[in-house]
Amino acid sequence: MIPKTAIEKEIVSLSETLAPVAQKMQGWAEKNIFLKWGVLSRGKFHCLDCAHSWKPDAMKESCQRYINCSSCNGKLKMHQYNQAHLKEIEYFAVLDVCGGFQVVRIICSHKDMKKNCMPAYFHKEVMQHWINEKGEVRTLSLGTNVFSQAYDSWKYYSPLEIRPKTFEISPKYRINPYKVYPSPKAISVLKRNGFKGSFYGIAPQVLFTALLKDSYAETLIKTGQTDFLYHYLVSHSQRIRENWQAVKTCIRNNCKVKDFGLWEDYISLLRWFKKDLNNPIMVCPENLEEVHDRLVEKKRLIQRRQHIKELRQEIQQAQIGYEEQKKQFFGLEFTRENLSICVMESVHDFLEQGDMLRHCVFANEYYKKRNSLILSAKFENKPVETIEVALPSLEILQCRGDKNKVSPHHKQILKLLHQNLYQIKKRMKNKKEQRAEN
Ligand SMILES: [Zn+2]
Numbered sequence: 001m002i003p004k005t006a007i008e009k010e011i012v013s014l015s016e017t018l019a020p021v022a023q024k025m026q027g028w029a030e031k032n033i034f035l036k037w038g039v040l041s042r043g044k045f046h047c048l049d050c051a052h053s054w055k056p057d058a059m060k061e062s063c064q065r066y067i068n069c070s071s072c073n074g075k076l077k078m079h080q081y082n083q084a085h086l087k088e089i090e091y092f093a094v095l096d097v098c099g100g101f102q103v104v105r106i107i108c109s110h111k112d113m114k115k116n117c118m119p120a121y122f123h124k125e126v127m128q129h130w131i132n133e134k135g136e137v138r139t140l141s142l143g144t145n146v147f148s149q150a151y152d153s154w155k156y157y158s159p160l161e162i163r164p165k166t167f168e169i170s171p172k173y174r175i176n177p178y179k180v181y182p183s184p185k186a187i188s189v190l191k192r193n194g195f196k197g198s199f200y201g202i203a204p205q206v207l208f209t210a211l212l213k214d215s216y217a218e219t220l221i222k223t224g225q226t227d228f229l230y231h232y233l234v235s236h237s238q239r240i241r242e243n244w245q246a247v248k249t250c251i252r253n254n255c256k257v258k259d260f261g262l263w264e265d266y267i268s269l270l271r272w273f274k275k276d277l278n279n280p281i282m283v284c285p286e287n288l289e290e291v292h293d294r295l296v297e298k299k300r301l302i303q304r305r306q307h308i309k310e311l312r313q314e315i316q317q318a319q320i321g322y323e324e325q326k327k328q329f330f331g332l333e334f335t336r337e338n339l340s341i342c343v344m345e346s347v348h349d350f351l352e353q354g355d356m357l358r359h360c361v362f363a364n365e366y367y368k369k370r371n372s373l374i375l376s377a378k379f380e381n382k383p384v385e386t387i388e389v390a391l392p393s394l395e396i397l398q399c400r401g402d403k404n405k406v407s408p409h410h411k412q413i414l415k416l417l418h419q420n421l422y423q424i425k426k427r428m429k430n431k432k433e434q435r436a437e438n
Helices: 006-017 023-032 059-063 165-169 188-192 204-213 215-222 226-234 244-253 260-272 288-329 347-357 410-437
Strands: 037-041 044-047 066-068 075-078 085-098 101-114 120-131 137-141 333-336 339-343 372-379 382-390 396-400
Touching: 006 085, 006 120, 006 137, 023 085, 023 101, 023 120, 037 085, 101 204, 120 204, 137 165, 188 204, 204 215, 204 226, 215 226, 215 244, 226 260, 260 288, 288 347, 288 410, 333 410, 339 410, 347 372, 347 382, 372 410, 382 410, 396 410
Parallel strands: 037 075
Antiparallel strands: 037 044, 066 075, 085 101, 101 120, 120 137, 333 339, 339 372, 372 382, 382 396
16 A cells, blocks of 8 residues: 555555564574474484484483474474474564654564475564554454465565555454564653553554553553453453452452453343442452352343233233233133133233143234234143134134143043034124124
8 A cells, every 4th residue: 555644655665664584583583483394204203403313312302392402402392293393483673763753673583494494484574563653553464365364474576565544443452462573662651551561462553553542541550450450451351340340449459350251251240139249359350250140140031020010011911901802702611521721811821831842832922913813722620721713713723732732531522622613703703793792
């Protein structure tokens, strides 16, 4: 992208004045950011760091995960397969100060390893994050191969170019270098805001921008709550802000939180119960898991009670409509021996029948269906099936028992129903007549 704005032009021209990443920095990276590897090939160990090879003393040795090279003293990680080539890619960062900007230079380093050869290295600066005193950041980066699966497959022959402001939301921006070159240079505002040279596992550009523009981050670093800081900046936990009162209580009492997910969940519960978030005993309990679980259970009970209360109101409301629609059928009951079929007269019966026979007659609001009449079939006064009859055709749409299956009384129920459909028809007529009269 061609620099357009004044700040873009300034950064691009300042960038040209930066010295290339020094040889000694690259040398440091080669020693410090990579693993050392060994392979077992044709009964011999090969150190991929110094090309030394030797015969193992015992078979046992060959099963170890790490082994020491007697020539370079390297602690070698044993590669599981006898691979001809081995490649490792890592990032490191060099910090610079230039024109009042904090600069975070990100270098991508390759280490190519091969049996009986010295490893070959390749280093390329792939990004420069330029951060001003207000914590605003602009990035220069190489281009990437857009057809690649990986978001960081750099085009190494492309130039460092200024990227749009939105680069900050790209995953490339958040690449966290494995190590930062020692004795980093930092602008004085950063030191004033709490930076003392450590990164706590946070990418420098992420830590710096936060320290410069976010007072939450500044407070966390200054009070030594670096686990909170990591959680806040790396897990993007906005709940830190929501729970700031509780965080402050932790800071005041120097409490350490181990499981942040659980703790944040727990603080939300405390807020739900309107508990005092200034109380350290409340906010940092010793048995976090236990208190958390207890509160979850308590909340569940309260919500269930609330739900039943709401349900009751809903039922009362629905009952009015149901009576209006189906009152003319109320009182209809057909019986033979121990079997009886009656019209459901209250919405509450739908709830009970649904619960008892474990089907959806209540959940799916059958009591609202204008063109259906719902009846309950009972054997020895216990509900066994629920029947849906279409209105006005009197077709039997459904006749189901427990979990929507038929009961042992299914045939008799249908027989009894068919014998009495005329009674339902009669009640329908009545309604028509009433309407005609009106
Ligand atoms: Zn070696």
